[in-house]
Amino acid sequence: MSDATSPRPRIAIDCGQTGARVRVTDPDRPEPVVVELPGVRTDHAVIPQVADLVEQALGGRSLPGAELAAGVSGLTPGATRPDELLVACAAAGVTRVALAHDSVTSFLAANRLEPGAVVAAGTGVVTLGVGSATAKVDGWGMFGDAGSGYWIGRAGVEAALRAFDGRGAPTALTELAQTEFGPLDEIYMIMQGDPLRVRRTAGFAKIVAATAEAGDTVAHGIIESAAEELAVSVGAALRGAGWRPGDPWRVSWMGKVITTNPQLQARFRDLVATAQPGITTADPYGIPLDGVSLLLDLPGDNPITRLVAGAGR
Numbered sequence: 001m002s003d004a005t006s007p008r009p010r011i012a013i014d015c016g017q018t019g020a021r022v023r024v025t026d027p028d029r030p031e032p033v034v035v036e037l038p039g040v041r042t043d044h045a046v047i048p049q050v051a052d053l054v055e056q057a058l059g060g061r062s063l064p065g066a067e068l069a070a071g072v073s074g075l076t077p078g079a080t081r082p083d084e085l086l087v088a089c090a091a092a093g094v095t096r097v098a099l100a101h102d103s104v105t106s107f108l109a110a111n112r113l114e115p116g117a118v119v120a121a122g123t124g125v126v127t128l129g130v131g132s133a134t135a136k137v138d139g140w141g142m143f144g145d146a147g148s149g150y151w152i153g154r155a156g157v158e159a160a161l162r163a164f165d166g167r168g169a170p171t172a173l174t175e176l177a178q179t180e181f182g183p184l185d186e187i188y189m190i191m192q193g194d195p196l197r198v199r200r201t202a203g204f205a206k207i208v209a210a211t212a213e214a215g216d217t218v219a220h221g222i223i224e225s226a227a228e229e230l231a232v233s234v235g236a237a238l239r240g241a242g243w244r245p246g247d248p249w250r251v252s253w254m255g256k257v258i259t260t261n262p263q264l265q266a267r268f269r270d271l272v273a274t275a276q277p278g279i280t281t282a283d284p285y286g287i288p289l290d291g292v293s294l295l296l297d298l299p300g301d302n303p304i305t306r307l308v309a310g311a312g313r
Contacts, residue, residue, distance in 0.1 A: 062092055100309065105295065112294070119147075122255040152202075153202050160176070220263070231268055246277060250280050
């Protein structure tokens, strides 16, 4: 932890697949600076991308003695290399690094150090439970991410194509998918060749949610199913973290999939509370960048500390 009498500069990075936010706190400046930048690509090496975000946020200048904390979407154990990140950011003045999967920073932002679970639902989704142990659920990308923006968007396009074929119920999503992606009889080729297909598909989730709110039965069913998937993941994370019926743990969330979708959030809260007696569902305490900053100040005896990789002094 930094010397409280002589605060060090801090760089906090919340790295998603769609975008990244960097908050630079410099004791020599009156207010923190927040910079919006493109997200990380999980099919490329992560550490160089994080180092590049630092350079962009600082505009090439150096912050001697800076502490860097980063929460990264899709960060795998093999890609978690804090020593490499420390070296890559040495020119920026970074002397200490804390690196974690964004499920960890989402938990800290949502629940601080209270036992419970967080579901972080954006383009993808991952759930983390923390109690006497820790348990990460889903976050499996193309093989999972049930209830995520991508999952909802893909389900919306599939429903549109089913209706187009006559295999499914009529839905307004058919016309909306064609407007968004192009002719339906060519959509699979259009999207297959688009390097932004994941992001574009996830973006269709907003249209599915708006169509559900407008009363479309098929879209409504997709949103309900997404809430059910997220609630199932939370239940698994709670049990894996040591929750027992009646324990007054806390469940919260991060990500626009839940925060901007009242129908999904209400259904999710009902399902979680019904399935896990004693659980409280509550709005998050802070934003993702707040959770990132907490990586640098975790107590050594908290189970979540074991999920953070550090380097430097």
